[in-house]
């Protein structure tokens with residue numbers, strides 16, 4: 515297999531890397547595949563023991579050199595916050611879906627997504643907390659793009675229909691309004707035909723600390 519990588523040093527700057535994945539992106543995706551495989555594996559016990567030992571050795575290799583700083587926060591040209599370590603969108607975070615959002619011409623945040631079996635809560639359905647995490651992110655992006663970036667103050671959800679995994683879905687969010695440091699947004703996870711599965715409204719508050727000049731950590 516030949517893999518064309520981004521140049522060394524590009525990993526912090528997706529724009530500089532163009533469409534080519536960095537080695538860290540590829541590692542992250544491989545670990546996602548690993549997690550999926552763990553949840554679904556049926557290999558015998560002795561094989562599991564051997565694999566666990568091999569993974570422990572790989573974990574030690576990764577720990578040989580640790581980052582001394584968190585992944586930086588950047589904004590893409592449309593104003594969507596990008597953070598490689600983010601739990602929902604992070605290209606360097608195996609835990610992230612990852613969710614890739616764009617801004618439509620009317621300012622809506624839109625992300626096509628597909629949950630996996632690892633996101634299961636009730637049998638055959640996505641865990642409600644996982645849906646909430648995605649909605650927190652896209653609503654937060656909607657207010658960030660509108661200029662009101664903040665921390666979630668409240669997030670209200672209505673679980674309308676069960677959310678399936680393994681099927682294409684769409685998450686969208688729209689900025690509503692701002693009053694002082696408070697901004698509101700609404701959004702939903704829906705089937706591709708628009709049938710809503712989970713609806714959300716959220717209040718995002720720009721922390722006093724940020725307005726006093728200290729950057730947030732999100």
Ligand SMILES: CCCCCCCC/C=C\CCCCCCCC(=O)SCCNC(=O)CCNC(=O)[C@H](O)C(C)(C)COP(=O)(O)OP(=O)(O)OC[C@H]1O[C@@H](n2cnc3c(N)ncnc32)[C@H](O)[C@@H]1OP(=O)(O)O
Pocket residue numbers: 587595650651652653654655658663664665666667668694695696717719720721722723724725727728729730732
């Ligand atoms: C320099 C620029 C840097 C830019 C950086 C951009 C970052 C990128 C942005 C976006 C990324 C993409 C999207 C991400 C999406 C995910 C986001 C999350 O998951 S956030 C994690 C979960 N949320 C928390 O952990 C919050 C914890 N709470 C706090 O930090 C504070 O309590 C905070 C910021 C919410 C408020 O603290 P205060 O000191 O700034 O503000 P006070 O003066 O207490 O309140 C201001 C007003 O807001 C109300 N308020 C405060 N907390 C509230 C709450 N939880 N619910 C409702 N109202 C609340 C108050 O009653 C007050 O209202 P009245 O002005 O009197 O009308």
